Amino acid sequence: MIGAIEAGGTKFVLAVSDENLEQLEKISIPTTAPDETLGKVFAFFDKYELKAMGVGSFGPIDVNEASETYGYITSTPKAGWQNIDFLGQLKDRYKIPVAWTTDVNAAAYGELKKGAAFEKNSCLYLTVGTGIGGGAVINGSPLEGYGHPEMGHILVKPHPKETFKGVCPYHDSCLEGLASGPAIEKRYNKKAEALADNDEVWEMEAYYLAQALMTYTLTLSPERIILGGGVMHQKQLFPLIRDKFSELLNDYVKTPPLKDYIVPPELADNAGIVGSLLLAKDQS
Known part of the structure; x- marks a missing residue:
């Protein structure tokens, strides 16, 4: 066992x-x-x-x-x-x-082996919720080096209408500081789920997440990007992110069709435990 x-x-x-x-x-x-x-x-x-x-x-x-x-x-x-x-x-x-x-590396591994990136050799998994964290599997192995990725703390360009400083105590205008669930709540003084019908909220959120996905695409070139976490339960975000991503990337490099490239998880909340079991099996 x-x-x-x-x-x-x-x-x-x-x-x-x-x-x-x-x-x-x-x-x-x-x-x-x-x-x-x-x-x-x-x-x-x-x-x-x-x-x-x-x-x-x-x-x-x-x-x-x-x-x-x-x-x-x-x-x-x-x-x-x-x-x-x-x-x-x-x-x-x-x-x-x-x-x-x-x-998040474990979740990425689970999605690669059993979920949304099945039969791929690489994927990136980003969870957008209380914080923002990212993991990647490249050539079949979780990405690690001197340390591990901290994808939620890359710097992003503030939205033209942004007046909010950000919630990250280290970096202010990093991705987590501007696009996490607490950032949305503090900016608007409402929970994200209470803002579902406010188009401005999600247009701004997509602006930040698309910037991050472009950076990850240009640095890691994954075969699939999987977006999970509580904020991504707002399904209207996916088309907004894909549109903004396309605009920002401006055909500089090729990607798979965006509806197949930027996708929700298939393992839902089980990705992390499934990935951890798979990693254990690799050890046995």
């Missing part, structure tokens, strides 16, 4: 499957203090004999195997979780191979 953890700032999803990825048990637990949360993680997995595990974690995390803090959750804003040796505690407990990456 193999295990998987999708570790989020709000909740942890834990799953065990057989070698065919048939899930035998899956639970969700709230993300509280590290000791309490990991105690529940251990209680769940201690019932099983696992061959391998895959973890997709909120971050930032250290993915550099040459680093002294490899496997740590590092400078996260999640209270109490800074500098926690998450991977080390799992390996000490279970003595098995553990695949370790970001939650």
